Amino acid sequence: MVWFLAKTAPQTRLDVGLALAGTITVALLVVTGAWILRSLRNIGNHCLGYFGERVVAEALEPLLSRGYRVFHDVPMEGRNWRANIDHVVVGPTGIVVVETKAIRKRRGLPGRKEQVLDCSGPLLRWPWGDGRVGLEQSVRNAEWLRKWIRERLAANVPVSSVLTFPGWYIEPPDNRHSIIPTTWLADRIPRLGESKLSEEQIDLIARQLDSLCRDVED
Template structure:
């Protein structure tokens, strides 16, 4: 029992020192939050509408928190091991210094391998999230130009299964659900950003790879949105699924299977068609429902409970 305590005592002391150092910072944060919260509040009286890529922004923030913790762990490990060894020797541990150093090096190696592998995977995931976020923002900015032509545009509509529809456009020509897929291209060998959508074989052919056309997913999103809007408005709403490929020149082969793939540059030719399905009144009703579905970004520094009159 004495031997076990001799091993654990330095670790307990080290953890106590670390927590003691963090306590003042936690106290300052708590006092600051209470102080600021009693003086000023947000002037906004409603939540905000979701911007393009909002879900990816949230995921990126959570991932960055994990990365910060892993980097802090890597930086703190050497100091923690040295402090543990010194405290271990000071407490009169039974093992000699060679055994202590060997044991600590083994622990350090295992910890570094575990954290390094996880860090590699998280950094790869972060890169993919950033590329996807930039693509959604780009497509969102292009689609927002449709508002100058009388359309309504919404972003990041949450579905019941926890996923989201990247963009929704309401125009006189109908309602469109838009999914964004941001696919990079090789920098040197394949410089031409040209791809082919083969509707007959349900695939997208790029210069360096072939990807399946996600028709099932796109139709599922459009079907869900159609049911939600039909139920909310009382009239039948048909939603057309679309796939945006930013940065690619799109060629099409075969007959469309109900999913339209396009480059989002100059989007009016894809959303303002020579047909009129929705009048201004119905467009307004649809916009109202979509506004309710996307206006859930909370305000900062707001008073709990009822907003003061």
Template sequence: MSLILLFALFVFPPLVVAGTLLQWRRRRMRAARKSPLTSDLLRPPGQRLREQLDALGDEVDLYLMMVVVGPTLVFAALVAPAGEAGAISPMSFGVAIVLVVLVVGYSTRKLLKFQREQDRLRVGYDAELAVGQELDQLMRQGAAVFHDFPADKFNIDHVVISPVGVFAVETKGRAKPILEKGKAAQVEYDGKALKFPTWIETEPIAQAERQAIWLRNWLTSATGEPIAVRAVLAIPGWYVKRTGRGAVNVYSGRELATLVSRGGFDTIAEDKMQRIIHQVEQRCRTIEPTFNRSVKK
């Protein structure tokens, strides 16, 4: 009797049973406890991007495994049996080569696509974290700050509620070119478009304005009174040169420290501000405590 058969008959079943019993005991012990937190948590900066990055990581791992393991599986299925029989035909070997090329080629193509998407999301995620950290400092000035606000089929990166107004802040992360020491990456804003060194964008401006309008309408409906919302676009890491004015205010990351201290804003009464905060907070508490999620698994 071969060693593999002995393992399959006498070693593997007890291991499976022991593993199952240990898992069952662990689940029983965890089921008797619960998290000390009694409510869901607020969404952190970049929560949606973090979830997308996690999902992409699974895809990257899958296709990386296909690139590494795929050729071995193909040869094990088509060539190895014929080799053991001592009759490897040129046709079977040729079919195996074609399949390996197809599997590796397809997997590599998908892998590169997902890795490019990962790079894009990482830049955006880092930008949202940086902007979130800058905005959190506004709490010292009496503002309430919420992140990754869930709207209708989209998210508003940050919502700032202060005595001088409500702000819907959209963040855009853009990788910078490598410049000579002492030179800053600059984007020009003329009130209608963002002019980067080698490209021009208008969609971020339109997106920030749409989101501010949506938030204004939702808050007005939720609170039963008119709520004005100002549209803000943050581009951390870039120097913003303003050559015109538009419906959207564009800031670099560092400039957000002055968001609620600039003049020309209307004041919001304390009771009205609290009603706005309550509505936004209820919508942002969507993160179940990690312990509770792990118990359910």
């Protein structure tokens, strides 16, 4: 390129230089624009996820007056440092893991209701398609917590799992996937516990969870 510019007339060298500069500028703008759009999309997803978890946390608050302890963003030891359980409820009827998925609404397929999540089949039926988002994760997190409690307290306490999608209508509300409408959580969770816990057991488990959360915060 340098040899070519040296052999060409000044005006030609200027034209080539301007064209080259323009090409480089356009390429930089494209790359920068793509990076900005990707960053904005990630920020939007994080904000949506945070908002969804706050909505669920507020929906769980009524349980506090009924003898339940509620923990949020419980870190999972031995996993990637980003891994955590969205909500853990400990109370007289047992332990329940609540996984929150904030899913942005999109244009649906013909014949499907725009704001309804159909949970009647083996797959989750969204307006735009079918999938299994969150199903395995909620069960996996509950199993991890059960094993963690067994290792810490030498107690084999069952842990139930619940999945909730803030802002979505769930059909049917009683389904095989244990997906509960967010506004129903405080009413339904006490019915899900697979064990009866005494005040002493609740306090012991709650102190372990509280210690786990504080260790990460420190």
